[in-house]
Amino acid sequence: MGMTMSEKILAKHAGLDSVKAGQLVTCELDMVLANDITAPPSIAKFEEIGRPVFDNTKIALVPDHFQPAKDIKSAELAKIVRDFARKYKIVNYFEQGRVGIEHVILPEKGIVAPGMLTIGADSHTCTYGAVNGFSTGVGSTDLGAAMATGKAWFKVPEAIKVNLMGEKPADITGKDVILTIIGMIGVDGALYKSLEFAGPGVKAL
Numbered sequence: 001m002g003m004t005m006s007e008k009i010l011a012k013h014a015g016l017d018s019v020k021a022g023q024l025v026t027c028e029l030d031m032v033l034a035n036d037i038t039a040p041p042s043i044a045k046f047e048e049i050g051r052p053v054f055d056n057t058k059i060a061l062v063p064d065h066f067q068p069a070k071d072i073k074s075a076e077l078a079k080i081v082r083d084f085a086r087k088y089k090i091v092n093y094f095e096q097g098r099v100g101i102e103h104v105i106l107p108e109k110g111i112v113a114p115g116m117l118t119i120g121a122d123s124h125t126c127t128y129g130a131v132n133g134f135s136t137g138v139g140s141t142d143l144g145a146a147m148a149t150g151k152a153w154f155k156v157p158e159a160i161k162v163n164l165m166g167e168k169p170a171d172i173t174g175k176d177v178i179l180t181i182i183g184m185i186g187v188d189g190a191l192y193k194s195l196e197f198a199g200p201g202v203k204a205l
Helices: 005-014 039-049 072-087 102-108 123-131 140-149 174-185 200-204
Strands: 024-028 031-035 059-062 117-120 134-137 151-155 158-163 193-198
Touching: 005 024, 005 117, 005 134, 005 193, 031 039, 031 102, 031 140, 039 072, 039 140, 059 072, 059 102, 102 123, 117 123, 117 140, 123 134, 140 151
Parallel strands: 031 059, 031 117, 117 134, 158 193
Antiparallel strands: 024 151
């Protein structure tokens, strides 16, 4: 049996011919993401390592939670991100005049794309599965290490195949579909698993 899309992406980035569910692999990363809440603790961990960023074109910093800053504390968080971006000449840094929702900016700008491997210090990082990449959220320590090394470890996920059948009504969107699926499997129904979509209904999204 062939590999799932998640397995193919992880195998490629681990430099392996194949991987299987449950296997632990270390992979080269295409993109590392953080925002104004998660970047400061990640930067603190990065600074403890004491080396330069692995690639200033493969880190994206989007201070999207408190822009414009709502108070002194949020302004101080944004300053930590700004200072880091300037110090290491981070190419994909977005702030006033360019800022927006991080998980919308990256696909719109072509920063994430099919086949890419992305981690982010934000639980919604898995959004990039929508463009046929593999992406997942991580903690601040993992992200800090990734900014220094360009690598992260993964447990290859088991896959849940979702067959979308029938015709999509005009007033139904992709978000309605995924919220229905989440309701069916529960909030923790796919922990450490990937979802792969098939069936004739996919073309309608």
